[in-house]
Amino acid sequence: MNPVRPFSSCAAVFFLVVTGLSSPVSADEIRFRIKTSPRDSVEVTGLDTAGVPYICLNELADVLRFPSAVNDTVKKFEFRISTRRIKFSRNNPFLVVTDVPTNASSVYQLPQPVLQRDRKYYAPLFPFVSFFDRMWAGGVSLDSLSLTMSLGSFDDAPEFDITGVSIERKSNGYLIIIHALRKFGEVEAWLKPDGWLFVTIANAKADTFALSRTRLFGAIRNLLTFQSPTSVQLTFKVAPDVAQAEVINEPESHDLLIALRTLSPPEKEAIEKKRQQSIQENLEKERNRWKLDVIVIDAGHGGKDPGALGVAKTKEKDITLGVALKLGKFLEKNLKGVKVVYTRKTDAFIELYRRTQIANEAGGKLFVSIHCNSLERKPSRARGFEIYLLRPGKTEEAIEIAERENSVIQLEEGYEQRYQKLTEENFILVTMAQSAYVKYSEHFAEIAAEAMEKNSTLKNSGVKQAGFYVLVGASMPNVLVETGYLSNRTEEKFLKSSAGQTKIAEALYNGIKQYKEIYEKALSEGSRQ
Numbered sequence: 001m002n003p004v005r006p007f008s009s010c011a012a013v014f015f016l017v018v019t020g021l022s023s024p025v026s027a028d029e030i031r032f033r034i035k036t037s038p039r040d041s042v043e044v045t046g047l048d049t050a051g052v053p054y055i056c057l058n059e060l061a062d063v064l065r066f067p068s069a070v071n072d073t074v075k076k077f078e079f080r081i082s083t084r085r086i087k088f089s090r091n092n093p094f095l096v097v098t099d100v101p102t103n104a105s106s107v108y109q110l111p112q113p114v115l116q117r118d119r120k121y122y123a124p125l126f127p128f129v130s131f132f133d134r135m136w137a138g139g140v141s142l143d144s145l146s147l148t149m150s151l152g153s154f155d156d157a158p159e160f161d162i163t164g165v166s167i168e169r170k171s172n173g174y175l176i177i178i179h180a181l182r183k184f185g186e187v188e189a190w191l192k193p194d195g196w197l198f199v200t201i202a203n204a205k206a207d208t209f210a211l212s213r214t215r216l217f218g219a220i221r222n223l224l225t226f227q228s229p230t231s232v233q234l235t236f237k238v239a240p241d242v243a244q245a246e247v248i249n250e251p252e253s254h255d256l257l258i259a260l261r262t263l264s265p266p267e268k269e270a271i272e273k274k275r276q277q278s279i280q281e282n283l284e285k286e287r288n289r290w291k292l293d294v295i296v297i298d299a300g301h302g303g304k305d306p307g308a309l310g311v312a313k314t315k316e317k318d319i320t321l322g323v324a325l326k327l328g329k330f331l332e333k334n335l336k337g338v339k340v341v342y343t344r345k346t347d348a349f350i351e352l353y354r355r356t357q358i359a360n361e362a363g364g365k366l367f368v369s370i371h372c373n374s375l376e377r378k379p380s381r382a383r384g385f386e387i388y389l390l391r392p393g394k395t396e397e398a399i400e401i402a403e404r405e406n407s408v409i410q411l412e413e414g415y416e417q418r419y420q421k422l423t424e425e426n427f428i429l430v431t432m433a434q435s436a437y438v439k440y441s442e443h444f445a446e447i448a449a450e451a452m453e454k455n456s457t458l459k460n461s462g463v464k465q466a467g468f469y470v471l472v473g474a475s476m477p478n479v480l481v482e483t484g485y486l487s488n489r490t491e492e493k494f495l496k497s498s499a500g501q502t503k504i505a506e507a508l509y510n511g512i513k514q515y516k517e518i519y520e521k522a523l524s525e526g527s528r529q
């Protein structure tokens, strides 16, 4: 159902005016009353064109004794109010207002164009009145029912002593001229480093309308005028190359002069050089911030949580710690400038959420969680290593592995509150939080899988994805490595042996090293652009 739309008050007024005064034939003559004081009034004519009332500008100028002129050649009409000249053009909605002393012009747009009949010019009444109200210092009001326009007295109007601003270009900058009708004392101009120039003139009254029409150009980009009961503040926004603002004392004139000095080419060059330098410094800082200088190794399980058990009862937690410590040694020995952080170095129980917390607190740039795989059925033939990314599990097998690894949270107190179920919705949130690192996690997983395949006898079961709690909080690229199957007799033996753990650690080390080289090369190339 359509809602009933009320007539707007404006439309209602319009309707009354039209029917009350003329039949809707095009261009009927209508009459307006102009009250110039509570007692005195005069009449001017107008036109009603298809319901739009127009006022005759020539007659208005005559009855108000404005100096006026018609230019028949270019079809223009103009009159003057106080120091302003207002120009109307036939069939044109734009009025040009020129401040005569400064010769600064501004344009005002009416919703309908100015009409011309014979030598008479007409403006649409309602928009013209609001324009006229801004020009006539005493103010103008309109009673649209009786078509009576009342003019406030010029005597009640505030007297302006700041009448306008003009700007001149000089050889070494600009000159701002604040036009004043009387002499002002000390004026302060304050140029802030962020490009705002404040000029405060005490005991002044500004013609804010004229000021709002200031023609700005060059380094002067904006002008805001603030009139308080006791002062006027002019705020200019100037270009960054304005170096100095200085008030100039001109005893001959009432005007206030402010000279803006712009930077010379050598000065500009020096500043540009400094700017470039600071960009370089920031880039260097940024590059250092992203440098792969802290690697976090997370040995899975520990303490009261043994992890998976092998065919010969080998505990996952012992193998993960062995591999983690060996991997750390490789990194510390061979990658200079890299700090290795362990989530545990002993047989301790560390809660899952704490592991990435440790990594984040240390400013880690890569998080590698080390685990061993196992199947329910022991012994079984499944073998090989897998590298996991934090994503919704795709295969049943991946989901099972994640469930097994995640089940250790039940050993933590109050785990229900701490870990949110990794529903699809929660995954979206987690992925968003890690979106900056996903690409790097993937890249590292690929490189590490390749390196492990090349450097060990383990079968590469590829890069996979599943929802591991231990990776959720990481604010850095992260992967989980299932080094091999404890449910496979041969692999259990290999994983348990010091030689086997060294092999895995070395293989992982090679992956990290390779990744670091590629990553940092890309980083330095990126930052040079």
Ligand SMILES: [Zn+2]
Binding pocket: 300, 301, 307, 308, 316, 370, 371, 372, 405
């Ligand atoms: Zn595990």
